[in-house]
Amino acid sequence: MNAPRDATIDLQLTVNGHEAKARVEARLSLCDLLRDSLHLTGTHAGCEHGVCGACTVLLDGQPVRACITLAAACDGRAVTTVEGLSGPLVDRLRAAFHAEHALQCGYCTPGMLVSAVDLLERKPGAEEDEIRRDMSGNLCRCTGYVGIVRAIRSCAQG
Amino acid sequence: MKMADASNAVKGADPRDAQAGHPAYASVGHPVLRPEDERHLHGAGRFVADIAWPGALHLAFVRSPVAHGVVRSVRAPALAPGESFWTAADLQDVARPIVAKLNRPGFQSAPYPCLATDRVRFAGQTIAAVVASSRARAEDLAEQVEVDIEPLPVIASARAAFEADAPLMHEGWSGNHFMKFTRTFGDFEAAVACAEVHLTRRYRMERLAPSPLETRGCLAVFDRAQGRLLFHTCCQRPHIQRDFLAEQLIGIEQHRIQVVVPDVGGAFGVKTNLYPEELALAAISIKLGTAVRWIEDRMEHLLSACQARENDEGVTIHANRDGEILALEAEYLVDGGAYSMLPSTSAVEANMSANVMPGPYRIRNYRATAMSACTNKAPTGPYRGVGRPAACFAMERTLDELAHVLGIEPHELRRRNLIAPDAFPYTSATGLVYDTGDYPPMMDTAVRAMGHGEVRAAQQATAPDARERIGIGYAWYVEQTAHTAKEFFARGSVVLYGFESARIKMDISGSLTIETSVCSHGQGHATTLAQIASEVTSIPMDRISVRAGDTDVVPYGNGTFASRSVVLAGGAVHQACGRLVERLRVIAAHLMQVAPGALTLGAQAVHGPAGTEPLPFARLAQVALQYVHELPDGIEPGLEFMSSYRPPVETGAFSAGVHAAKVAVDIETGAVRLLDYLVVEDCGQTINPMIVDGQVHGGVAQGIGQALLEEIRYDAQGQPGTVTLADYLLPGFGEVPEVRIEHQHTLSPFTAYGMKGTGEGGCIGGPAAIGNAVTDALRGLGVSVTRAPVTARDVWMALQAAGSRAGAGDPPAEPAYTWMPPQ
Numbered sequence: 001m002n003a004p005r006d007a008t009i010d011l012q013l014t015v016n017g018h019e020a021k022a023r024v025e026a027r028l029s030l031c032d033l034l035r036d037s038l039h040l041t042g043t044h045a046g047c048e049h050g051v052c053g054a055c056t057v058l059l060d061g062q063p064v065r066a067c068i069t070l071a072a073a074c075d076g077r078a079v080t081t082v083e084g085l086s087g088p089l090v091d092r093l094r095a096a097f098h099a100e101h102a103l104q105c106g107y108c109t110p111g112m113l114v115s116a117v118d119l120l121e122r123k124p125g126a127e128e129d130e131i132r133r134d135m136s137g138n139l140c141r142c143t144g145y146v147g148i149v150r151a152i153r154s155c156a157q158g
Numbered sequence: 159m160k161m162a163d164a165s166n167a168v169k170g171a172d173p174r175d176a177q178a179g180h181p182a183y184a185s186v187g188h189p190v191l192r193p194e195d196e197r198h199l200h201g202a203g204r205f206v207a208d209i210a211w212p213g214a215l216h217l218a219f220v221r222s223p224v225a226h227g228v229v230r231s232v233r234a235p236a237l238a239p240g241e242s243f244w245t246a247a248d249l250q251d252v253a254r255p256i257v258a259k260l261n262r263p264g265f266q267s268a269p270y271p272c273l274a275t276d277r278v279r280f281a282g283q284t285i286a287a288v289v290a291s292s293r294a295r296a297e298d299l300a301e302q303v304e305v306d307i308e309p310l311p312v313i314a315s316a317r318a319a320f321e322a323d324a325p326l327m328h329e330g331w332s333g334n335h336f337m338k339f340t341r342t343f344g345d346f347e348a349a350v351a352c353a354e355v356h357l358t359r360r361y362r363m364e365r366l367a368p369s370p371l372e373t374r375g376c377l378a379v380f381d382r383a384q385g386r387l388l389f390h391t392c393c394q395r396p397h398i399q400r401d402f403l404a405e406q407l408i409g410i411e412q413h414r415i416q417v418v419v420p421d422v423g424g425a426f427g428v429k430t431n432l433y434p435e436e437l438a439l440a441a442i443s444i445k446l447g448t449a450v451r452w453i454e455d456r457m458e459h460l461l462s463a464c465q466a467r468e469n470d471e472g473v474t475i476h477a478n479r480d481g482e483i484l485a486l487e488a489e490y491l492v493d494g495g496a497y498s499m500l501p502s503t504s505a506v507e508a509n510m511s512a513n514v515m516p517g518p519y520r521i522r523n524y525r526a527t528a529m530s531a532c533t534n535k536a537p538t539g540p541y542r543g544v545g546r547p548a549a550c551f552a553m554e555r556t557l558d559e560l561a562h563v564l565g566i567e568p569h570e571l572r573r574r575n576l577i578a579p580d581a582f583p584y585t586s587a588t589g590l591v592y593d594t595g596d597y598p599p600m601m602d603t604a605v606r607a608m609g610h611g612e613v614r615a616a617q618q619a620t621a622p623d624a625r626e627r628i629g630i631g632y633a634w635y636v637e638q639t640a641h642t643a644k645e646f647f648a649r650g651s652v653v654l655y656g657f658e659s660a661r662i663k664m665d666i667s668g669s670l671t672i673e674t675s676v677c678s679h680g681q682g683h684a685t686t687l688a689q690i691a692s693e694v695t696s697i698p699m700d701r702i703s704v705r706a707g708d709t710d711v712v713p714y715g716n717g718t719f720a721s722r723s724v725v726l727a728g729g730a731v732h733q734a735c736g737r738l739v740e741r742l743r744v745i746a747a748h749l750m751q752v753a754p755g756a757l758t759l760g761a762q763a764v765h766g767p768a769g770t771e772p773l774p775f776a777r778l779a780q781v782a783l784q785y786v787h788e789l790p791d792g793i794e795p796g797l798e799f800m801s802s803y804r805p806p807v808e809t810g811a812f813s814a815g816v817h818a819a820k821v822a823v824d825i826e827t828g829a830v831r832l833l834d835y836l837v838v839e840d841c842g843q844t845i846n847p848m849i850v851d852g853q854v855h856g857g858v859a860q861g862i863g864q865a866l867l868e869e870i871r872y873d874a875q876g877q878p879g880t881v882t883l884a885d886y887l888l889p890g891f892g893e894v895p896e897v898r899i900e901h902q903h904t905l906s907p908f909t910a911y912g913m914k915g916t917g918e919g920g921c922i923g924g925p926a927a928i929g930n931a932v933t934d935a936l937r938g939l940g941v942s943v944t945r946a947p948v949t950a951r952d953v954w955m956a957l958q959a960a961g962s963r964a965g966a967g968d969p970p971a972e973p974a975y976t977w978m979p980p981q
Contacts, residue, residue, distance in 0.1 A: 025294070032294075041208035042201015044423070046371045047456040051883040054371055082201035094199045098191055101852050105680030106198030107205065107371040107423030132891040139883070141371050141424050142680045144855030144894050 009072045015040070016084025024071045031055045031066035033074075034081060042082040042110045046139070053138030056111035057081045063118045082110035089155065090117055096151035104142035112138050116152050126156045185692040186911055189848035190699060192685045194678075203421045206375045206392045207453045214377060214449035215240075217439060218296035220286040220303045221461065222278035225314070225534035225876025226325075227307035229274055232286050235302035241295075243303070244287040244442055246273040253441040254406050256432060258498035260505055262650035265337045268328035270497040270537070272438040278307065279327065279496035280536050281878055282461030284434050289442060289450055312876040316470060316493040316531035327496065327532040336494050336530040337505040341512070343587040344523035349485035353476035357563060359556045363548045363925065363946045365468035365493065365870040367460055367886055368541040370679070372423020374463055375453040376436050378443035386414045389440055392422045393429045395717020396677055398653060400709045402432040402500060403440055410444070419707035422679035426860070427540035428464045429679065430719050431499040435462075457881045465870055466541030468493040469507055469548035473556045481564050481571040485523035488515050488552065492538070494530040499539035501653045505530040507538060509649070510545025513588050515553055518597050518634045518814055519575040524587040534876040540719065542860060546635055546922045551946055554633040554926035558933060559942070568930070569605050569632055573598060576634075589648070590638060591809035596904045597634075600838045603900050604632060604818045607836050613820060626822050628833065629937075631930025633817045633923040639841075639915025640725035641810030657804040658726035659713035662691065662734040664797040666783050668762060668775035669701040675715020676727040677707045681853070681917065683723060686845045690728045690910070694735035696760050697775070713800055721915030724845055725811055725906075726803055732910040734801035741797065745781055746773045748790035811906040811914035815839040817861070817923030819931040825939065825962065828954030830866060830932055832895050837923070840902040842914035850916055851899055857920015858897045863889040864921070865928040866947050936962075 007026045012019065015038060022037055031048075034040045034057070046054035048067045055066040058080040093116055096102070103109045112135070119126060119134045126134070131152050132145075140148065197203050220232070234243040255269035274285045286303055290296040313319045313327065319334035327334045350356075376391035387410060393399045400417040404410065422429065435452060443450045454463070469492050476485040490511045494504030508528035516524060561571040576597040577584050584592045613630045620627060638645075643656030661673040672687055684704040691702050706712055715727070739759060746764035747754040750773065758765045763772040779797055781788045786795040820834040837854050844850045867887040871879040880886040905912025925946035932953065933942045940960030945952060 027294070035207075036292075039210065040201070041204070044205070044372070045207070046373075047883045049456070049882055049884070052371060052888075097199055098195045101192070101848050103195060103198055103680075104682070104852060104856060105370070105372070105424045106194070106203045106421060109198045109203075110201045113199065136891045139371065139888050139890055141369060141426070141860070141888060142856045143852060144857075144859035144897060145891050146855045146894075146896055147852065149891070149896070 011071060011075045013074050013076065014078040016080060022071070026072055028071045029067055030057070030069040030071045030074055030079070033071040034066060034079070040081050040083055044107055044110060046107065051139070052108070053115060054108050054111040056114045056138065058114060058118065063115055082113055085113060085117060089120060092155045093117060093151065096154045097148070100147040100151040100154065102143060102147035102151040108138060108140045112140065112148055119152065120155055124157045126152070128153055183693055185689045185699070186845050187843065187847065188689070190685055190689055190846055192682050194682060194684050205372055205421045205423050206377060206390050209377055209390055209420065211377055211379065211449045211451070214451045215289045215291060216293040216296045217287050217289050217442065217450050217452040218293060218300040219284045219435065219458070220288070220300045220305065221458070222274065222281055222283045222285055222307065224278065224307055224309055225281045225312045226279060226310040228277055228310065229285060230306040230308055233304040235288065235299045237299065241288070241290045241299065242446065244273065244289070244438070246271055246275045249273060249438065249441045252408055252444055253437050254408060256406060256434060256437065256500045258500040258503045259652050260337065260503045260650045261652060262337060264339060265503070265505060265650070266328070266331050266335065268331070268497065270434060272434040272441065280534050281876055282458070282536060283496070284438065287438055287442060289446070293453065313533045314535070314872055314874050314876050316468070316491045316533060319531035319533050334532045336498055336503060336532055337509070338529040340525065340527040342525045346485055346523045346525050349523035350476045353484045354479050355477045355560070355563065356474060357556065357560050358472065358474040359559055359944070361471045361552050361555060361944050363467045363469045363551055363864070366466045366541060366864060366868050367870050368426040368428040368464070368466060369886065369888055370424025370426055370428060373454040373456060373459040374429065374433065374435065376439055377449065377451045378439045379449040380443040380447055382447040386416065387440060387444060388416045388418065390418045390420065391436060392425070393419055394425050394677055394679060394719050395430060396707055396709050397675065397714050398717055399432060403437070406432070406437050407440060407444065417709045419677050422677070425679040426542040427466070427544065427719060430502065431464050431539055456883060460881045460886055461878060462536055464499050464539035464541070465495065465536050466538050467507060467548055468538070469511060471548060471552040473552045475556050475560050477560060479564060481560065481566050481574050483519060483521050483575050486516065486521050487525045488512065489527040490548070491529045491531065493533050493535060495533060495535045495537040497537045499537050501651070502539045504532070504538050506540055507545050507548070511549040513590070514546050514638070515549045516586050516588065517550065517553055518577055518595070518636050520577050522587055535872055542857065543918045543922045546637070546918070547861070547864060547925055550633055550635045550922050551926045551929060555929050555933070555943065558631065558930045562937065569601055569610065572632065572634060573601050576601065592636065592812040593807065593906050593908065594904050595636070595812060595814050595840070596902065597814060600814065600816050600840060600902055603838045603902070604816045604836060607898065607900055608818045608820060608834065625826055626824055627935040628820065628822050629931040629933065629935025630818065630820050631927045631934055633926030633930060635815055635919060635922040637721060637813040637815070637915070637919045637922065638810040639721035639813055640805060640909070641720070642805055642808045644808040645810060655716040657802045658715040658723070658730050659800065659802040660727060660730035660734045661713050661798060661800045662731070662738050664738060664775070664779050666776070666779050668697070668779050670695065670697055672702065672704045672731055673712040674704060674706050674727050674731070675713055676718045676723040678718060681718065681723060682846065682849045683727065686724055686849060687727060687731050689845055690731045691735050694732060695739055697762055713802070721917040725909050725913055725915050726805065728845065728913065729803035729805060729910050730801050733803050734799045737799040737801065738797065741782070742775060742778045744790065744793060745778050749773060749781070749788065805908060807908045811842065811909055813839070813841040813914045813916050813919055815919045815923060817927040819927040821928065821931040821935055823932055823935040823953060825957055828950035828952070828957065830948065830950065830953065832862070832928070834898070835895055836898045836900065837920065838900040838902065839916070839919060840904050841916035842905045842909070843903060843911040845911070845913060847901070853916050854899050854920040855897055857918065858924060859889050859894045860921040861924020862894055862928070864946055865925040866949070867893065869947055
């Protein structure tokens with residue numbers, strides 16, 4: 001597909017349970033759509049090429065990098081950002097991140113939470129090694145990961 | 159979701175202070191959970207890129223594609239209405255070039271323009287700027303700008319800078335150095351003559367990028383009606399940034415500039431500088447009379463934000479056969495990049511290394527040569543640890559070499575040279591005054607906790623043809639913290655960071671607001687400063703809020719860097735709260751008609767003699783703020799107390815630490831695996847041990863990055879090879895093991911509660927401890943670590959070169975380091 005640079009696309013998607021409509025450039029990233037058009041600034045851009053994980057969101061329940069996901073690819077789909085995370089598991093994770101000092105500057109935290117929710121939904125009894133492997137797509141420059149691992153482990157069953 | 163009692167929750171009593179024989183406090187010394195967390199856990203933190211500003215335009219820079227050249231022409235793109243294009247000539251009547259200075263003999267300054275005037279001196283230097291309605295549009299336009307650059311020969315290393323045919327980097331300089339000096343301390347020659355052993359080694363610590371996850375960024379809003387510039391930025395020191403902007407911008411003084419710093423997503427020193435990008439943005443906002451935003455992307459960050467280290471070191475230890483160090487000689491050759499950053503300059507790394515090299519050891523005779531070369535690379539400046547990780551790497555690696563030569567256990571060699579506990583206050587050979595310390599027990603703790611004897615036994619039991627070898631290594635450092643004006647003056651710093659301030663406001667309900675001059679980028683000041691206020695006043699944490707990061711709101715001060723905030727800002731809070739409490743006593747004494755000395759304080763009330771009703775703070779605040787007719791004669795209404803804390807000793811409180819690493823090295827692949835990592839640290843009285851542990855854990859992660867992964871690479875043409883986080887490798891979940899921490903509490907005699915700073919220590923010891931452990935593992939195979947990072951490829955190549963075993967075929971691709979065992 002060779003859409004011209006200024007081609008626009010009309011989108012309809014669900015973001016955090018609410019219908020959203022947007023007319024976007026074909027090249028617009030989901031991250032920019034969320035932050036600039038929908039004012040959901042909890043999704044943070046750290047590297048803008050899919051390495052650091054700070055922009056991780058759920059797309060139809062699967063974690064994706066919002067910085068390298070085209071907004072145009074999200075038509076008709078459901079996006080959950082850190083602002084829309086809810087439920088008992090999320091509540092426990094938030095409390096555990098707080099209790100275990102799993103954040104310092106807070107910049108990586110939204111992406112960490114989204115990835116952690118995904119991890120524990122897939123592997124409710126994750127051990128430390130699994131947590132470290134499955135979370136390895138998210139970088140933190142402040143904490144040395146100790147508190148994050150402890151927090152996620154404390155929310156795993158068994 | 160509501161956090162369960164978030165702001166005041168305590169994880170459990172911390173018995174350590176009582177064990178150490180120190181007084182137990184109600185709030186200080188407890189691992190109080192952070193009120194800062196809740197907003198971040200809901201995505202409601204507000205970073206500079208999150209600030210909505212209707213109508214704000216977006217700026218993108220045009221950067222030099224080459225490392226060195228003369229800019230012949232810059233052609234503007236085709237602009238639509240409302241878009242604009244800027245070069246140096248457009249800004250010269252608004253912004254002066256940045257000139258970083260150091261008041262030291264021989265220091266050479268040069269202008270660093272916000273947009274290049276004639277020459278570009280590193281790939282990534284700003285040449286022009288484009289302003290448009292979106293960042294994407296601005297980037298499109300920046301791509302269309304045609305730049306004609308005539309290339310010049312490139313200086314791609316510190317050594318090349320000093321070659322006879324090297325081009326002169328800056329006009330009027332006497333050579334390509336920011337600064338170079340040799341200083342001798344003590345009776346150096348005589349001590350060398352007495353020594354029985356002379357050991358020389360060379361090391362290199364590679365160039366690093368501090369790499370906070372949030373890049374740089376700012377939003378400048380010039381309000382023509384008010385003639386005021388509102389400058390949102392992510393920096394570590396709001397008032398200093400305002401001072402710098404006022405100095406650089408033509409025609410606008412401090413009182414018309416407001417710097418606002420929202421949440422900062424990590425900084426580690428990289429956000430202490432005034433950058434050309436920030437100055438250009440402010441200047442363009444003033445010229446346009448509108449709001450303009452620049453949010454850096456990661457490539458820009460790795461091209462042009464302050465980098466650090468790249469320190470080539472030569473060390474000679476002169477010792478006697480018992481391992482006593484009689485004299486020390488060290489040479490530091492730092493690649494400082496193309497320009498000095500304001501204000502720390504490109505000489506900060508070499509100068510600091512030279513200053514701190516003797517560390518915790520009794521070394522009286524010392525000669526240091528520090529050279530900071532000017533090259534065609536990104537500018538350098540402060541990064542967590544500044545000078546100390548490289549000094550520690552060179553010193554501690556060489557101590558292990560000496561121990562090996564003399565047949566002494568490395569920890570025993572160190573013990574023989576540590577400053578004795580009764581020698582404090584101790585003045586180092588270079589004139590640093592260590593307030594207190596108790597080092598030998600820390601060495602004992604490390605040796606015991608690491609199971610040193612068991613490691614040696616396991617090494618003995620290792621088969622001669624074993625593929626995996628284990629090793630153990632130690633590294634010491636001392637960390638000067640909370641030093642103030644006289645100390646910075648002695649270093650030649652132009653800015654003297656002499657104090658921090660706090661304004662304490664009690665409102666009519668008896669709750670408190672603290673306005674602080676320091677500026678957190680994750681350190682948890684809203685928690686620790688409130689703990690100190692709570693300790694002094696008895697007001698619970700959830701009734702205290704902390705404000706920072708707005709020069710129109712908070713009192714003047716210097717900000718957060720150099721491990722200083724808890725001591726200096728905490729000292730200011732302590733002092734200001736003391737004044738508040740004194741005022742409350744005076745009012746209470748008057749109302750009760752008793753002497754102030756008969757009163758005690760507790761549970762948010764002033765208590766009189768037995769049988770009298772205590773007076774709650776809310777009642778006293780009501781008198782001070784509303785029922786002022788009840789005030790005693792001569793007492794002013796109001797309950798705001800401002801205090802600027804300048805410590806009685808300006809040379810700083812000295813924290814110390816010893817790091818210990820146990821590694822396994824696979825001699826087929828060269829891969830290094832961290833089996834254990836221990837930190838024994840002493841930062842006096844801790845205000846919040848949870849936050850101290852967090853600083854240690856985070857620092858160690860950065861130390862492990864330096865030791866095993868991180869390296870900014872340039873080729874011979876000065877082209878950067880590490881411009882994404884896929885090239886410049888930050889340690890992740892798999893690379894940082896759970897670090898163990900042991901604490902010791904040797905109080906400072908002059909700070910409130912005896913506290914000392916601790917922000918940087920964690921990242922100082924890693925390269926040395928891990929380098930020593932890898933070397934220890936490979937003893938007998940002819941391999942020793944001389945470079946940080948030590949990659950699997952390095953180890954493999956060294957094993958091959960030494961004729962020791964290493965797998966056949968090609969060397970492993972970098973990086974091959976992982977802490978995780980194979981799946």
